[in-house]
Amino acid sequence: MADDQTLGLTLSGGAAFGAAHVGVLQVLEERGIRPGIVAGTSSGAVVAAAYAAGFDPMLIERAALSFRWSAIAKWSFAPRLGLLDARALDDAVRRVFGSDPLIESFPRRFGAVATDLRTRQAVTIDRGPLSVALKSTIAVPGLLAPVRRDGALLADGGMVDNVPVAATRELGASRVIVVRLHAKWENVRMMRTVSRTQELANDPSVVLIQPEMEGMAQWTMSDASRLIAEGRRAASAALDAADRREDLAALTA
Secondary structure, eight states, X not given: OOOEEEEEEEEOOOGGGGHHHHHHHHHHHHTTOOEEEEEEETHHHHHHHHHHTTOOHHHHHHHHHHOOGGGTOEEOSSTTSEEEETTHHHHHHHHHHXXXXXXXXXXXXXXXXXXXXXXXXXXXXXXXXXXXXXXHHTOOTEEEOOEEETTEEEEEGGGTOXXXXXXXXXXXXXXXXXXXXXXXXXXXXXXXXXXXXXXXXXXXXXXXXXOOOTTSOSSSSTTHHHHHHHHHHHHHHHHHHHHHXXXXXXXXX
């Protein structure tokens, strides 16, 4: 079955909560829903990259269950800009992909969202080496050093756009499946988050999937299996509800 080149998938950030995205991908695959465009922030971008590169959701699950943070970042011996050194991510990308692939070589359109620290604006990285995009989108200030790219200083995209629907549309999507994980840092801007979530819920071109993260670990992978199962549950519930409203038929037409 061919990918739908106007259907987008947006995966939000949320550290270890990102494992829930894997369950969502599995349900989409089982239902024959194949977005041709995918964008993500932080951990959402990591999962999105694997999907955009053509990895099977079951393979992504195995990677998530065996994942350790030390695979992408280690303690820095010169912690001027960050306590952790993300250069280990370069090796992780080559280990998983066999090289450091160019994003534009992926079979699906992909964008990783980062924050330009100088302008405080979101930047969508949709070309160039994958390692640069991933290091940029996960660079939490104070923990990981920002990344210099094209004159910009880039850090974690969740600071300005943790649910990057706009980036997905910029990449060409006219209809979007949005997976929003409730990340604890969103509490500082809760009113804006609630308002934005309501907008998405009322948009007929959007199917909103919201896994419940309550009681699960956000900073360790100890709950990865539960998070994947919750992603499956939330995706099935949201898609069934959209089907009853006949939104799903329009979304996948």
